Amino acid sequence: xxxxxxxxxxxxxxxxxxxxxxxxxxxxxxxxxxxxxxxxxxxxxxxxxxxxxxxxxxxxxxxxxxxxxxxxxxxxxxxxxxxxxxxxxxxxxxxxxxxxxxxxxxxxxxxxxxxxxxxxxxx
Numbered sequence: 300x301x302x303x304x305x306x307x308x309x310x311x312x313x314x315x316x317x318x319x320x321x322x323x324x325x326x327x328x329x330x331x332x333x334x335x336x337x338x339x340x341x342x343x344x345x346x347x348x349x350x351x352x353x354x355x356x357x358x359x360x361x362x363x364x365x366x367x368x369x370x371x372x373x374x375x376x377x378x379x380x381x382x383x384x385x386x387x388x389x390x391x392x393x394x395x396x397x398x399x400x401x402x403x404x405x406x407x408x409x410x411x412x413x414x415x416x417x418x419x420x421x422x
Contacts, residue, residue: 302418303364309412310353317353321346329405333398356382360419379420386413 320326321343327335331342338346359382361367362375370378386409393406 300364300366302415303360303366306360306412306415306419307357309408309415310357313408314350314353317346317349321350328398328400330401332396333401356416360416363419363422376420376422379416379422383413383416383420386416389413 316326316329320330320338323337323343325336327333327338327342331338331345335342358367358369359375359378362369363379389409390406390413393401393409396402396405
């Protein structure tokens with residue numbers, strides 16, 4: 300349960316970051332390849348959409364940990380393995396970013412998210 304709560308807290312912090320990006324905060328060097336200081340409209344939509352993805356992941360993690368009962372157990376179990384794969388892919392994508400701030404900030408964060416999601420998935 301602790302891993303699911305930590306995962307949810309980190310996703311909440313990332314959601315705040317993505318909302319700031321979507322609102323035009325000059326933090327683009329930490330996301331989306333780091334090419335833009337302020338994100339263009341298309342990437343702002345992507346940042347807003349990522350908040351929904353984070354919310355879905357949080358629900359799956361909390362459901363898998365038994366904190367909430369929202370979806371059927373097989374859905375949260377399989378879903379968390381998919382989430383783990385998603386974060387593994389995220390590690391690779393952040394690690395090859397041309398943006399040093401993104402590489403050095405988001406890669407370690409994504410490693411932590413992957414580890415937490417593995418713990419929750421293995422539950």
